[in-house]
Amino acid sequence: MMARTKTDMREAVMTAARATVQSRGYNALSFRELAKEVGIKSASVHYHFPTKGDLGAALARRYTEEGAAYLAELLATSEGPTWCMDRYTEIFRSALANDNRMCLCGIMSAELDDLPAEVRTEVDKFAAMNVGWLTKVLSLTKSSASEQDLKEHAMAIFAAIEGAQLVARGCRNIGIYDRAIRAYRTTGLIP
Amino acid sequence: MMARTKTDMREAVMTAARATVQSRGYNALSFRELAKEVGIKSASVHYHFPTKGDLGAALARRYTEEGAAYLAELLATSEGPTWCMDRYTEIFRSALANDNRMCLCGIMSAELDDLPAEVRTEVDKFAAMNVGWLTKVLSLTKSSASEQDLKEHAMAIFAAIEGAQLVARGCRNIGIYDRAIRAYRTTGLIP
């Protein structure tokens, strides 16, 4: 008897894998551990994801897709740039609040040299997607600025938020994240 | 014939280990690889650093000590807060310029859950040391602000710079770091 469909199993593996990566990084991903968590054997995980690189790339791609969908929804129902940025910073905050996790692509950036090429590609796309969205939000506030300046500002915001998450995580202190975000706002880095 | 003294050997191991961690993280540290790089056997590395945690903690402690010494020197010969911050951001930039390396404690923060307790302790100290120094520099510009506000601002700067380094590294593009720092300056986050 097959308890789950192929799609269900893939989803279960990806869910478990994502949690592991956000907590302990790509290197900590193990086919055996993953298999145990979802109740199958490691060989069966290989059936769904032939190589570890395939799994990592699928994770990052999904992560970007889900993020993009959520952000698009935010912008569509927007109550203004400040509200958007509140929601945005809240995303990264909730990762920390949820067992001190990190942005999946942020933690993968730190492991860059151990990533297969197909995973790196997806990590790049995540950053580009975020910067693209932030640029749109910024354009609502500074309609006069050039596209290039907006993009530069957006990248700075993205980097600053990733950094706040990284440092707060390292210190196991979510208050550090909150205070950093507050300072970013005070200085006007974040609108 | 003993080619090097015990101290020399410890230094050689730590130098090689530091380069590896800054490039590929704590998890990528291997006693065998390390031994090969310095020309001894892995068992001999264990002689100098009984466990991997010992080595990691020693690395982070040294990293903090050297950083503190350099920063103290900066402040002593200071030509003003802006000059100090220029030198400070240059430290993190040079890591990227040097084979896309990262701050040792930044990369370790990402691997937090895989770190032995003694290593985590040292990672915390590095952040505290940096924030302490930045607080002093900030106090040169905003003598009116409270110690608490200064410290909060300092932490935000530290986090933003770590983030710029992380994202620039992830994208293998040092220009991202430079532009982020410029934006931090434009907004006044960095004096």
Added chain:
DNA sequence: CCTTATCTGTCTATCGATAGATAGATTACG
């Protein structure tokens, strides 16, 4: 309807590589 063939998903068992760590022999310095 029935049988034969194919496909799907998982299993067991195992591979070679590598990890950190240790015991005990050996070498070299003072």
Added chain:
DNA sequence: CGTAATCTATCTATCGATAGACAGATAAGG
């Protein structure tokens, strides 16, 4: 001689990956 440093050799554990078998579902041909 004694001790400091390195060696050889090995252990256990885990890694990603693969081969081959098997059960159950599905599809095709008669």
